[in-house]
Amino acid sequence: MTEQNTRLGIWLMVATTFVFSLQDGLSRHLAAEYNVLMVVMIRYWFFAAFVVALAARQAGGVRAAAATRQPLLQIFRGLLLAGEVCVMILAFTRLGLVESHAVFTSYPLLVAALSGPVLGEKVGWRRWTAIAIGFAGVLIILQPGYGVFSPLAAIPLLAAFMFALYGLLTRYAARQDTSAVSFFWTGTTGAVAMTAAGIWFWEPMTAADWGWMALLCCMGSLGHWLLIKCYEVAEASAVQPFAYLQLVFVAILGVTLFGETVRLNVAIGALVVVGAGLFTLWRQRKVGASAPSSLPPS
Template identity: 50%
Template sequence: MTSSISPALKPSRANGYIFTLLAILIFSIQDGISKHLGAIYPPVFVAMIRYWAFALFAVALAARTKEGLKVTATTGRPWLQILRGVLLPAQIVMVITSFTWVGLAHSQAILAATPLFVALLSMPLLGERVGWRRWLAISVGLGGVLLILKPAEGTFEQAFLLPLGAALLFALYVIVTRLVSRTDSAMTSFFYTGVVGAGALSLVGPFFWTPLAPEDWGWMLLLCITGSSSHYFLIRAYEVLDAVAVQPLTYLQLVLASIMGVTLFSETLTTNMIAGSVLVVAAGIFTVWRERVVARRRAGLPPA
């Protein structure tokens, strides 16, 4: 991921892990607040308010870079940036709805399969080849997803399609992000994520406008703060760490979601969900690691 920070000012790898853990913790808090607000207000409305704050933060951050706002907003692939900016808010609306309908822990267990879907989509969309090792990992991971989706009462719950669709949508977002990263910096992509996403939701969100209760203004403000700061810390993490270092840590979000789901929202963890989550996480970590090994081999670099 391209960075606009000079080498002398780059944080150490230790700071990169700290940034990653901070991002995961904040993402988890954000998910809990989203579930709370999404159960009271339309998810599109909640996402729109959050994105307004996100867009302001993205513009302010872009203006503070040494390149400046004009250069940061310059993109070589505008239509792909617009597509990214629309995909992510749509995915977020689905996720907030899923937290309410399916549950925080169960939703995160299914969303953990995103790296597997990225590997699958990278073949037709990026022209990448997937070897037998990754195919085996993908198969094991998808088997884990089926375990998670296995109905407890013998009938498939249609609500499970929400987190499943959100995982696929986010995988597509990751693929498009990889495409634009060939020409645009990380800060440019961050700028368009916020601005385009806010614009897209502003076309729909006002139709779902709902007055906030006085006690919920604080929760909405906290959601806006966490929504911006989590992405910021993740960007800082990727300045010094690659995906193979960051991805395993992001699965801590599933653990935190399970803890919050059980303790705060009285959710129940089933044996199938726990076993399936273990398979999905293991397969996801292996898939990301194997992608790095293959990429380094193609670049003529040693595996480590």
């Protein structure tokens, strides 16, 4: 992979995080006015159309994209991501963008912690230490009093857990299915599930909010397209650290558009979590590079 491609990949990741931040801001606005399930349902309709259109342009068309060797796993992945989207948007409306994303940034640590039981990977003491430090950062963000957590704090934590599990299952599915197959099942399964759940909560939307909804759908598809292009031109391990910029972007949106505040404990805790996450990414990349020499993981 050339330096030029890596640089382009980094800029594509920055653009991806910015677009996804705008998507989260739009989701927060719409979910404050309408039922979360309805908002996610409409968003998934557009996402499924985007996935099908993308599959139709590939070799073999839609039939090839749908040809999975593990349908139950792919369906579960799709359901898991759809559920995570609902939970995270609910967190936006209860905790705000800033605090929700500050907690959600712990998901790479959860990926590292769960990679053993899910994928059979070995996690050494250095990464376990980073995981422990990262979750100390989460505690700083949540600022529990007398050992009692606010029930609202569990919402973004649940979303982080669901997204981490989704990511691990995606890696597991990649052992037999291509990324195009997994992407197709993610969009279509989610659309079916959200239609079954969200259609019961349909309510009329104003013309202005339909405009915001259309923009939300476009942002979602653009974000996924940018992410695909990002991983096409650069290694994931080289660009993944820049995904943390989403926390910066959503903080700016939260403060300027929604009147949120960045409390000192949230800023400090987020820095701890991000630092621990970057270390785990670095260790994973280093261990992966040294694997042929049979060095012990750490």
